[in-house]
Amino acid sequence: MNAPAGSAASTPTDPGSPPDGVRIRRATLADLDELMALEHEIFADDPWPRSAMRSELASPHTFYLVAERDGARPAGDVAAAGVAAAAGSAGPVAAGPVGAEAVAAATPRPSGEPVHVVGYAGLSAPSASDQGDVQNIAVVPEARGTGLGRHLLRRLLVEARLRGLDDVLLEVRIDNAPAQSLYLAEGFEQIAIRPRYYRGAIDAVIMRRPLAASAPADPTEEVAP
Ligand SMILES: CC(C)(COP(=O)(O)OP(=O)(O)OC[C@H]1O[C@@H](n2cnc3c(N)ncnc32)[C@H](O)[C@@H]1OP(=O)(O)O)[C@@H](O)C(=O)NCCC(=O)NCCS
Secondary structure: OOOOOOOOOOOOOOOOOOOOEEEEOOHHHHHHHHHHHHHHHOOOOOOOOOHHHHHHHHOOOEEEEEEEEOOOOHHHHHHHHHOOOOOOOOOOOOOOOOOOOOOOOOOOOOOOOEEEEEEEEEEOOOOOOOEEEEEEEEEHHOOOOOOOOHHHHHHHHHHHHHHHOEEEEEEEEEEOOHHHHHHHHOOOEEEEEEEEEEEOOOEEEEEEEEEEOOOOOHHHHHOOO
């Protein structure tokens, strides 16, 4: 890909700042319930199984982030996501129904103040491999278009570089234009099509993001656990 130095497609060294009011931290098993609620809301057709998500969060070979905001998630935002999904109008990857599983409860911090997750993303990086995989990236509907998805992706790419990976792969539904646009803008290139990979016989686009080996990693960029 032809890109000027320092552009999104160069080796990621600095993910920039998250949108105002959003904090990024490492995900833990304590986030499992809230992440599963969001999985069912955002990926209603094909959410990760709970057991698989639990394994992801517990594994030493993964790096999961959550983006959170103070306060409880406004009820109107949760309801709007559900209505859009019911009408089939939420875009290529539809938001899910409003239900017990779909309503992401606010998780109290140790201080007792509520916070809620507005996005999450995960990288798999097995120690024996020089390739990583973006396992998951999602932003709640009311927080989209603010740069959060890009920020989370860049954080994963910085981590991949710190772990010495040569490149990062991902799969994305062929009908998911917003996600593909994000990946292309961040230096991913399409390398293959996997026919009928997703439920409903939807093809997957396989994309790869090369990570230049020449740029030294800066350990100060690591996200605090
Ligand atoms: C894909 C997703 C994570 C993007 O998150 P986001 O926070 O809305 O994205 P950002 O605001 O950071 O936008 C970054 C880039 O993504 C692309 N993008 C985002 N929304 C888009 C849309 N509706 N249409 C086209 N491109 C879009 C653009 O390239 C955008 O860059 P620009 O603002 O300079 O044009 C979000 O739409 C989402 O959670 N979708 C549902 C879950 C999903 O499909 N995950 C990916 C699975 S492979």
